[in-house]
Amino acid sequence: MREIIHTDKGPKAIGPYSQAVKANGFIFVSGQTAFDPATGKPIEGGAAAQTERIMQNLKAIVEAAGSSLDRAVRLGVFLKDMNDFTAMNEVYARYFPSSPPARTTVEVARLPRDFAVEIDLIALA
Numbered sequence: 001m002r003e004i005i006h007t008d009k010g011p012k013a014i015g016p017y018s019q020a021v022k023a024n025g026f027i028f029v030s031g032q033t034a035f036d037p038a039t040g041k042p043i044e045g046g047a048a049a050q051t052e053r054i055m056q057n058l059k060a061i062v063e064a065a066g067s068s069l070d071r072a073v074r075l076g077v078f079l080k081d082m083n084d085f086t087a088m089n090e091v092y093a094r095y096f097p098s099s100p101p102a103r104t105t106v107e108v109a110r111l112p113r114d115f116a117v118e119i120d121l122i123a124l125a
Contacts, residue, residue, distance in 0.1 A: 007064035010057045011035035014112075020061050022125050027065045029121040031078070032057045033112055047084035047116040051091040054119050059095070062123050069095055071124040077105040078118040088117055 005020035005027065013019055013030070020029040034043045034050035037060070043053045059069050077092070079085060085105065093100075111118050 003065075005029075005061060005065040007060055009037055009060035009064065011037045012040065020065055022065050025125050026073075027062055027067050027121075027123045027125050029058055029061050029123070031076075031118045031120040032061075033115040033118050042113055042115070046087065047079070047081075048087040048091050050115060050117045051088045051119075054117060055091065055095045058119065058121050062121065065123075065125065067123045067125055069123070072096070072101040072121055073124060074102045074122045075104075076120045077103060078108045078111060079105065080108065080111050080114070080116045082107040084116055 001023065003022040004018045005022055007019065010019050011032070017030050020027055032054045034053040035041065036043050036053065037057065043049060062068060062072070077088065079088060
């Protein structure tokens with residue numbers, strides 16, 4: 001069974017995808033960038049500010065699916081510039097103070113709207 005997850009507390013999908021899908025005991029959250037769900041616009045600022053907004057978006061979406069960041073099992077972090085790793089990681093670490101999930105971090109050539117960071121997430125339902 002598959003359930004589409006949507007919340008107004010997270011950015012609207014800007015293409016043919018869902019904010020998240022709940023299936024077989026997991027929640028798969030689409031890659032999030034630093035859109036403010038209240039305005040629908042990108043936030044100002046570098047990697048730290050973008051990561052903060054992204055983590056808030058991820059939190060809102062997993063909570064809308066009936067779960068929490070504490071139940072995250074894997075995140076994928078995509079950085080436009082690996083030099084932003086420390087700024088991203090400092091913000092990220094505040095959301096996972098103990099028992100953090102598995103994670104992959106990679107540098108990519110380009111992200112939508114030239115964002116510095118994009119993060120996707122898999123959590124237990």
